[in-house]
Amino acid sequence: MEQLQGRKALITGGGRGLGKATALALAAEGVDVAITGRNEDVLLETVAALQAFGVKAIHSVFDVTNLEDVKRGISYITEAFGHIDILINNAGTATFGSFLEMDPVRWQEILNVNVMGIYNVTHEVLPKMVERNTGDIINVASTAGLRGNANTTAYTASKFAVVGFSEALMMEVRKHNIRVSTLTPSTIATDMSLSLNLTDGNPDKVLQAEDFAELVVAQLKLNRRAMLKSASLWSTNP
Numbered sequence: 318m319e320q321l322q323g324r325k326a327l328i329t330g331g332g333r334g335l336g337k338a339t340a341l342a343l344a345a346e347g348v349d350v351a352i353t354g355r356n357e358d359v360l361l362e363t364v365a366a367l368q369a370f371g372v373k374a375i376h377s378v379f380d381v382t383n384l385e386d387v388k389r390g391i392s393y394i395t396e397a398f399g400h401i402d403i404l405i406n407n408a409g410t411a412t413f414g415s416f417l418e419m420d421p422v423r424w425q426e427i428l429n430v431n432v433m434g435i436y437n438v439t440h441e442v443l444p445k446m447v448e449r450n451t452g453d454i455i456n457v458a459s460t461a462g463l464r465g466n467a468n469t470t471a472y473t474a475s476k477f478a479v480v481g482f483s484e485a486l487m488m489e490v491r492k493h494n495i496r497v498s499t500l501t502p503s504t505i506a507t508d509m510s511l512s513l514n515l516t517d518g519n520p521d522k523v524l525q526a527e528d529f530a531e532l533v534v535a536q537l538k539l540n541r542r543a544m545l546k547s548a549s550l551w552s553t554n555p
């Protein structure tokens with residue numbers, strides 16, 4: 318089993334939800350964590366919680382769809398940390414609605430954030446991982462990336478794209494000892510799922526963000542000769 322102590326992680330959308338829970342779980346393992354998002358107040362609050370673990374925690378404010386801002390943000394984080402061992406492409410957005418009724422601008426925005434966001438961030442982080450001949454990239458897709466459902470065309474299309482992108486990248490960069498993994502969780506109690514009325518979030522039954530974070534920590538601890546290619550996390554009996 319690998320020790321994570323001293324590693325450097327970057328988590329997009331790390332201020333709240335799955336990203337925050339993962340950041341806290343990694344900090345508890347001694348990982349220095351950089352979190353990103355658009356809301357600086359939320360990021361600052363989470364940074365303070367991370368620093369309480371005695372690790373280095375920093376934040377950068379950028380929209381993942383803006384390549385110039387992504388470049389600036391990743392360059393700041395890379396300078397502060399020296400390098401990035403673990404990239405978790407977690408930032409994402411969802412709106413459900415019928416294909417004909419959904420605002421075309423919002424439809425495209427969902428694709429932009431969920432797909433181009435991952436492209437932009439990975440594009441800036443990957444070169445140094447290749448140079449160092451090691452790294453971990455975890456792409457957060459969804460069960461919506463495996464099966465379509467009514468009223469979810471934009472989100473489903475975006476997450477199918479993430480699954481395809483992630484598998485193709487994995488095949489391309491494993492020769493550099495970079496482990497690219499695709500996670501396809503089912504509904505987890507966060508702002509996103511609660512606001513979409515996907516769940517009541519009952520902690521006795523429904524996946525919590527901490528469950529997702531445990532999976533991420535466990536996969537990162539696998540001996541480096543092993544990688545989790547993909548995984549679906551489900552509630553046992555929701």
Ligand SMILES: NC(=O)c1ccc[n+]([C@@H]2O[C@H](COP(=O)([O-])OP(=O)(O)OC[C@H]3O[C@@H](n4cnc5c(N)ncnc54)[C@H](OP(=O)(O)O)[C@@H]3O)[C@@H](O)[C@H]2O)c1
Nearest residue numbers: 330334335354355356380381408409459504505507509510
């Ligand atoms: N919760 C679930 O049931 C579930 C299930 C399967 C997959 N997922 C996926 O898991 C990931 C995290 O979801 P969550 O449930 O934790 O959602 P959430 O609570 O709504 O959090 C979304 C995060 O993404 C960031 N974000 C959104 N748009 C952004 C943008 N344009 N630029 C930069 N950051 C942006 C947000 O930060 P700011 O608001 O500060 O920008 C926030 O930190 C998403 O990719 C989601 O699709 C969630």
